[in-house]
Amino acid sequence: MDISVVVPLYDEIESLPELTSWISGVMDNNRFTYEIILVDDGSSDGSWEMIRKLHKNNPFIKGIKFRRNYGKSAALNVGFEAAEGEVVITMDADLQDSPDEIPELYRRITEEKYDLISGWKAKRHDPLSKTIPTKIYNAATRRMSGIHNLHDFNCGLKAYRKAVVKNIEVYGEMHRYIPVIAKWAGFVKIGEQIVEHRPRKYGKTKFGISRFINGLLDLMSIFFVGKFGKRPMHFFGTMGTLSFLAGTVMVCWIIWDKLYAIAHGIKVTRDVTAQPLFYLALVAIILGSQLFLTGFVAELVSRSAPERNKYQVEEVI
Structure with a gap:
């Protein structure tokens, strides 16, 4: 299998039909063999029923349902365990990430031999209350991790070589720092690609002010564990x-x-x-x-x- 697309989601019933149809169209046009893994992180809006319906119409769509909400990191970790594609693509379910980016991400992993390609939303459609703290965290992460070529560590749109997702563990809220986790695991060829950031079409963001506090604590934790975990x-x-x-x-x-x-x-x-x-x-x-x-x-x-x-x-x- 060429590509596994892992999509963590929480109460995104409106966007799922359009997102999966868009992904399938891109895959068919490029003749990729693929699977779409939708990880329902305890949704209460009927998202799982929608995933069941989509699976019946398209067997390449697979679903994993949590009994309760565990968070994005848990959803990604379970999705990584289930992925079978040689290249694993992650994206958010809110249609702010464009599936049209997938072919180029796949090419860079397979032809340029990158371990990980992280998206960079150079032009964002977010309020200043979100973009300014994000810039601060990205600058701090670059300095502490030594990965100086990434501008946006938390972009949901990323591509991985299969070996990367099978050899890292994502927990807590560490999804923000997957490139750092990958580097500590020995996957050092990490690149970046400018991607389109689309305005949210349905619903509203699920992240509050606590994400910034948790992000700082997770950064300190991952730095300590990565550097001194075994000593x-x-x-x-x-x-x-x-x-x-x-x-x-x-x-x-x-x-x-x-x-x-x-x-x-x-x-x-x-x-x-x-x-x-x-x-x-x-x-x-x-x-x-x-x-x-x-x-x-x-x-x-x-x-x-x-x-x-x-x-x-x-x-x-």
Whole structure:
């Protein structure tokens, strides 16, 4: 099979007939073998009944239904597991992504040998309340991930080589950072393609202000797990050692200052414990010890994990 199109959806009954018809038309015109996987993320508007109807009319349309709403990341992860195509395309169900982009995305994956192509909606039809925070997050993600050639990490329209989706796990709200997850997994040939961003035709957006807070937390989480997931002691141990050393230096300074005053007959106007530096040193030493012990415990947990020696193997001869 050439292409699997994975479409996560939540209450998008109006757009499904038009979207699937459009995708099927593009596939037939380009003579692609394909499947359309519609993942219903707990819709309550009759979307699943519509998917059943579409499947009866077109056997290339497949459906997966969640019992409740789990989120876009869960829908994508399940869709990735079910996908059988050599190239996997993801797009949103609201008709803001154009299926006409599929042939070029497929060509770049198969001919230019990219692992992942991410869409870039250079001209957006969104309010400033959405576009400005998006630009900030994209800039922060570029800096933290080292993927400097992507402008829009969260674009729903992406193309993947099959090996990518079968070797990554998307959870929480990590769908915003799939290129970062792919890079940490060893898929480093990541490209970008300018795509059309169409105005929403039906319904309204399902994302609120919480997406920006969650996006920041997920970015911090994925950066830490990707960099220190298999060696947590390198992070906690380093921070703990630095804090402990800083506290020790402050304690040595306090002791030296006290001894110097005694040796030279200088009258000390206040006790050691009356100095703010004493409490800063005490906090630094305690915090350093706790961080070091946290790293030690995390290292034990990591070494006991069943996937402690699971690594990405590209080829064996």
